[in-house]
Amino acid sequence: MDTETTRRKWDRIYREWKAPFPDVATVLSQNEHLLPAGGRALDLACGLGSNALFLARRGFEVDAIDISEAGIEALAHTARMEGLPIHARVGDVMECQWATEHYDVVVVTRFLERTLVRAIVDALRPGGLLFYQTFVKSKSSDYGPSNPRFLLHDNELIRLFDGLLIRYYRDEARAGRPDAGQRDEAFLVGQRPES
Ligand SMILES: C[S@@+](CC[C@H](N)C(=O)[O-])C[C@H]1O[C@@H](n2cnc3c(N)ncnc32)[C@H](O)[C@@H]1O
Numbered sequence: 694m695d696t697e698t699t700r701r702k703w704d705r706i707y708r709e710w711k712a713p714f715p716d717v718a719t720v721l722s723q724n725e726h727l728l729p730a731g732g733r734a735l736d737l738a739c740g741l742g743s744n745a746l747f748l749a750r751r752g753f754e755v756d757a758i759d760i761s762e763a764g765i766e767a768l769a770h771t772a773r774m775e776g777l778p779i780h781a782r783v784g785d786v787m788e789c790q791w792a793t794e795h796y797d798v799v800v801v802t803r804f805l806e807r808t809l810v811r812a813i814v815d816a817l818r819p820g821g822l823l824f825y826q827t828f829v830k831s832k833s834s835d836y837g838p839s840n841p842r843f844l845l846h847d848n849e850l851i852r853l854f855d856g857l858l859i860r861y862y863r864d865e866a867r868a869g870r871p872d873a874g875q876r877d878e879a880f881l882v883g884q885r886p887e888s
Pocket of ligand 1: 700718738739759760761764784785786802803
């Protein structure tokens with residue numbers, strides 16, 4: 694799918710979105726205690742921006758980027774209504790740039806572009822935290838993408854971010870009772886070493 698098709702697909706989804714904003718990502722809600730008291734955060738491929746809103750409501754100044762104008766408009770509207778410090782911008786993360794060694798927190802959920810790993814790590818200031826969550830190849834439901842390019846292999850998230858100190862990782866795959874637990878996605882919190 695080329696960039697323009699991707700943009701149109703997500704614009705349509707977000708324009709037709711009727712439900713309330715999606716829940717904040719599990720990797721953030723379940724690891725909220727790891728967040729610093731505040732600082733700067735970056736939400737990449739933010740969609741409607743649930744993660745950006747969650748972080749801004751907890752005192753972070755947030756930069757949020759997505760290719761979908763409709764997603765960014767909805768996020769910017771909510772941020773304005775609540776007076777939250779979110780800088781939401783339309784951009785293709787494959788082309789646009791963001792500050793390096795700048796963010797206390799970077800969050801990427803349900804988006805996988807392996808060539809961005811270096812730029813994501815570079816965005817973190819020393820000691821900064823990455824919260825990452827996305828779909829795995831071994832997922833047990835139809836939820837999420839079917840294109841294998843967008844699915845993680847076993848342990849891949851750990852390998853991709855091996856320059857970070859792993860503070861949390863979970864990928865249950867199909868072990869045990871697949872009808873229970875947190876299936877379909879892998880979850881990682883990594884911290885950039887101080888030096
Ligand atoms: C599955 S949604 C996830 C949205 C959000 N992170 C979440 O978890 O709710 C994938 C998002 O990636 C965005 N996206 C896809 N390709 C992109 C690109 N090249 N640059 C920026 N955003 C992109 C889409 O517009 C969509 O909002």
